[in-house]
Amino acid sequence: MGLFLLNLPLQKSAKVRYTERVAKGGIWMEEKDFLQEIKEIEMIKEALGLLEWDAQTGMPEAASDFRGEVSGYLAGQAFSRSIGPKIKEAITTLKPENLSEVGQEVLTFVKEEYDLNKAIPADRYEAFMKETSKAHTAWAKARASQNFDDFKGSLSAIISYLKEFIPLWQKDEATAYDVLLNQYEPGMTVEKLDAIFGEVKDGIMALRARLAEGTAPQTDFLSRKVTKAQQKRFAETVVKELGYDFERGRLDDTIHPFMLDLNRNDARITTRWNEHDFSMAIFGIMHEAGHGMYEQNIDPKYDHTPLSTGTSMGIHESQSLFNEIIIGSNQAFWRKQYPFFQECTEGTFDDIDFDTFYRGLKQTRASLIRIEADSLTYPLHIIIRYELEKEIFNGDVTVEELPTRWNDKYEEYLGIRPENDLEGILQDVHWSGGSFGYFPSYALGYMYAAQLLHAMEETVDVDAVLASQDYSPIKNWLTEHIHRYGASKKPNWLIQEATGEALNPQYLLDYLKKVYYTAYQIND
Amino acid sequence: MGLFLLNLPLQKSAKVRYTERVAKGGIWMEEKDFLQEIKEIEMIKEALGLLEWDAQTGMPEAASDFRGEVSGYLAGQAFSRSIGPKIKEAITTLKPENLSEVGQEVLTFVKEEYDLNKAIPADRYEAFMKETSKAHTAWAKARASQNFDDFKGSLSAIISYLKEFIPLWQKDEATAYDVLLNQYEPGMTVEKLDAIFGEVKDGIMALRARLAEGTAPQTDFLSRKVTKAQQKRFAETVVKELGYDFERGRLDDTIHPFMLDLNRNDARITTRWNEHDFSMAIFGIMHEAGHGMYEQNIDPKYDHTPLSTGTSMGIHESQSLFNEIIIGSNQAFWRKQYPFFQECTEGTFDDIDFDTFYRGLKQTRASLIRIEADSLTYPLHIIIRYELEKEIFNGDVTVEELPTRWNDKYEEYLGIRPENDLEGILQDVHWSGGSFGYFPSYALGYMYAAQLLHAMEETVDVDAVLASQDYSPIKNWLTEHIHRYGASKKPNWLIQEATGEALNPQYLLDYLKKVYYTAYQIND
Numbered sequence A, B: 001m002g003l004f005l006l007n008l009p010l011q012k013s014a015k016v017r018y019t020e021r022v023a024k025g026g027i028w029m030e031e032k033d034f035l036q037e038i039k040e041i042e043m044i045k046e047a048l049g050l051l052e053w054d055a056q057t058g059m060p061e062a063a064s065d066f067r068g069e070v071s072g073y074l075a076g077q078a079f080s081r082s083i084g085p086k087i088k089e090a091i092t093t094l095k096p097e098n099l100s101e102v103g104q105e106v107l108t109f110v111k112e113e114y115d116l117n118k119a120i121p122a123d124r125y126e127a128f129m130k131e132t133s134k135a136h137t138a139w140a141k142a143r144a145s146q147n148f149d150d151f152k153g154s155l156s157a158i159i160s161y162l163k164e165f166i167p168l169w170q171k172d173e174a175t176a177y178d179v180l181l182n183q184y185e186p187g188m189t190v191e192k193l194d195a196i197f198g199e200v201k202d203g204i205m206a207l208r209a210r211l212a213e214g215t216a217p218q219t220d221f222l223s224r225k226v227t228k229a230q231q232k233r234f235a236e237t238v239v240k241e242l243g244y245d246f247e248r249g250r251l252d253d254t255i256h257p258f259m260l261d262l263n264r265n266d267a268r269i270t271t272r273w274n275e276h277d278f279s280m281a282i283f284g285i286m287h288e289a290g291h292g293m294y295e296q297n298i299d300p301k302y303d304h305t306p307l308s309t310g311t312s313m314g315i316h317e318s319q320s321l322f323n324e325i326i327i328g329s330n331q332a333f334w335r336k337q338y339p340f341f342q343e344c345t346e347g348t349f350d351d352i353d354f355d356t357f358y359r360g361l362k363q364t365r366a367s368l369i370r371i372e373a374d375s376l377t378y379p380l381h382i383i384i385r386y387e388l389e390k391e392i393f394n395g396d397v398t399v400e401e402l403p404t405r406w407n408d409k410y411e412e413y414l415g416i417r418p419e420n421d422l423e424g425i426l427q428d429v430h431w432s433g434g435s436f437g438y439f440p441s442y443a444l445g446y447m448y449a450a451q452l453l454h455a456m457e458e459t460v461d462v463d464a465v466l467a468s469q470d471y472s473p474i475k476n477w478l479t480e481h482i483h484r485y486g487a488s489k490k491p492n493w494l495i496q497e498a499t500g501e502a503l504n505p506q507y508l509l510d511y512l513k514k515v516y517y518t519a520y521q522i523n524d
Helices: A031-057 A061-082 A085-093 A101-118 A122-145 A149-169 A176-184 A190-211 A228-242 A278-296 A313-327 A331-344 A354-361 A378-394 A402-414 A440-456 A462-467 A472-481 A491-499 A506-519 B031-057 B061-082 B085-093 B101-118 B122-145 B149-169 B176-184 B190-211 B228-242 B278-296 B313-327 B331-344 B354-361 B378-394 B402-414 B440-456 B462-467 B472-481 B483-488 B491-499 B506-519
Strands: A021-024 A027-030 A251-253 A259-263 A266-271 B021-024 B027-030 B251-253 B259-263 B266-271
Touching: A027 A031, A027 A085, A031 A061, A031 A085, A031 A101, A031 A122, A031 A259, A031 A266, A031 B031, A031 B061, A061 A085, A061 A101, A061 A122, A061 B031, A061 B259, A061 B266, A085 A101, A122 A149, A149 A176, A149 A378, A176 A190, A176 A378, A176 A440, A190 A378, A190 A440, A190 A506, A228 A278, A228 A313, A228 A331, A259 A278, A259 B061, A266 A278, A266 B061, A278 A313, A278 A472, A313 A440, A313 A472, A313 A491, A331 A354, A331 A462, A354 A506, A378 A402, A378 A440, A440 A472, A440 A491, A440 A506, A462 A472, A472 A491, B027 B031, B027 B085, B031 B061, B031 B085, B031 B101, B031 B122, B031 B259, B031 B266, B061 B085, B061 B101, B061 B122, B085 B101, B101 B483, B122 B149, B149 B176, B149 B378, B176 B190, B176 B378, B176 B440, B190 B378, B190 B440, B190 B506, B228 B278, B228 B313, B228 B331, B259 B278, B266 B278, B278 B313, B278 B472, B278 B483, B313 B440, B313 B472, B313 B491, B331 B354, B331 B462, B354 B506, B378 B402, B378 B440, B440 B472, B440 B491, B440 B506, B462 B472, B472 B483, B472 B491
Parallel strands: A251 A266, B251 B266
Antiparallel strands: A021 A027, A259 A266, B021 B027, B259 B266
16 A cells, blocks of 8 residues: 555646746746745645654654644645645646646646645644544554554544535535545546446455365465564565665555655655564565555656656555566566575475465465455455445444444455454554545556556566566566656556556456466366 | 754744733734744744654665755745744733743743844755755765765855854854854853863873873773674663653664654654674763753643753753763663673673773773764864864864864874774764854763762762662752753753852863773772
């Protein structure tokens, strides 16, 4: 996942290439004035980004009230500037034909966001941000006590804020939850998602039934002890080879892993470690590195503008999942890396041959924790969250009912039930940050990633590249078709241009079938 | 040392206890409006603090241009607010008799700073801040190349800015350098320092000559390998016992150690490690923890005001040196801690008896690196820097001449000469941040610390406390007499109240004589 602080889009400011003057009641607003205002807002948000990164990687908890005040204040500043008189003047008086190309793109983007942001009074937004800061602390406390009661007050407050904001944001969206979905994935609706998720759910259910007839992989070796240092050596080397630039990023420990980009030269990834489940950190780091690579490779012409970031949560997730799952499940990739993995783990897997190792990675089994889920059941975790969020905003479920509803759905879809809230509803950080409507992006990203692989294979022999010493053709293809555009293009445009067609969930189902039939030794 | 970002004092805002209205041309300025403005400036500075901490503990170097822009912008915002219309109105219209006690103290403080800050145009101050950010990168680069040439351009630029600012700051100070000294230690002058440093220098020279007749301690064991983990266990335990609260702070790695307080619940310390010189990190961490304890124990009534920080660099340094040297050189302290040190170091020092160990810590020998200097020669390092800074601002030395002048003085006072700029003029971070006039505070702090010990011993049996399991009487005395006041009192007032007399360098010389005569087995 990529964690973003604000529902507001990031704001940055482009290099000025042309200066055009437009008159308005005697006041001249120039492109450079507009871009300077955008840049200043962006700089406040860069500071906010660091405050957030720090809060999640090691700030003393005792400082959370101070931090909440600072973040709330600066977020309020950024927000009020984003709907302030300078931006208003720019979007009402600047004419696209008088602007540089980047200037035009920024203006288009800012106009869209202005309407969204203008809806919320600055003091209400600031209060909401303060609430999310407190909620993060409450969430961490509830995790420690394994008791949802320690979090529900904060969660209720956050939901109330969003219910207050939704009517203010709403344009032509059909339902309240559509409004939130749109903020993460433009153009996405409950109607579309109900259909797509229905198809995906049915497909995965059918596939799981079929795999029950296959030969389950050996997996006991997956819990062998691999030290943090051993895991770190392997994971850092691999993501460096994949193209994550540590000279323009860093890796830190956290409770709930995220990537946070301060700018394209500072895209930070985080992880957590389990010495008896190496796959968690290794695939987690590959995942976050995919987010980071997206940010690191945006065209520098978008520096200091709101376009210098990923275009949507779904597209962002397509990049992280491309690393984590598309590459991380590839047989050729592992055939090449396994000797290095054995070297890093210093003999721990000497008795495990490659096929056994590879098939073991692709075991599928119902699990309670989303970020530990395998790549087949993962979409079911997302569908559960989607359904609950839909009930919160379009239905009448209460906060008190959520833990039970959560547990009931896990039992229904996955056949297992959480024994406490920590392995249930308290597992994700998202709601504490007010990020509702975000989860579906993970599944959309997965579908995008499978579709991008299909398109990439028309010009790149992906298996051959992954068997080689040079992975750059893959990164270059993604930079060419996705990364470089930043937020200047919409998800639909990018997918259409990159793959020649609109989103089609069948590619994901085909992909899953191929990978899992191999792992479970099923011949179709 | 405590690293502070700005020559500007920190700004924070007190809890409002009373609300008084004063009329001015029809506009009502209330205490709460004043304190809110102060609080907002303080919050911007808290964000700036984190940006700086991050830049020095792990930010990717490639991001330094982006970071410089963000820090420069926010520093400019904080600065222009601190001399803005709201503060101006407050200091011209609010009457002390209508304010709460904290409100009065804050107003007094802000009035003094306003005059100082008003002098500098906001755009010039912002440009200066950007320059310091670039200079930090240049300094790090010069350290890598061991070549002052990579830093001198940035250093020249910083000196030029300060020479531009000094006449704007100057009131009744007799010399340009007095102006800078005053910003770190109110009331300090070249005239006073020439006299005090003369006395200290003569005293230390005489003492060094006398020690040459004594028995030098055995020291070969000091370079035995002690792993970072072993050092960390010992140092973290000790500073926790001394009273540094890790629940309201943290310890990180850096190139040049510092303490940075974001607020009293987040006072961060940093260190660097040398596995063949355990004393560097152990005493370094005790030092920074002393700074941190000062910040952590300021009265909460000063939260969010500029009074919630140490009152001067000299007083701050007295607290760090109290930990590092006064306690860190105490025989009773080490007699109690040595068994634990032996435990942490897992047998490495089994053959070293306590007296040998203790005397070894107090070896004195000329050295090139200030932060590695022993507690006898340390003031000479400061005096060298003081003399150079005085020449830069009151004399006519050029930047090109500085490395040679630096080396010459080391040869003259300490009898040794740096072989390259890294072990010479490039060793300290201070000048890259524009902190001239800061170094003398280290020696002032040392003198204050010795004088505070003398006063403390009237009511606390310091040796007995350090031999016990409970060090709290020492921390409590320091909190009672120093910490709690924050910046609400001046150094002179604090020293007078705490010790019953003004600064007297003789306490330091007496103290040094006692410690080193023991170490060198000299009977007076």
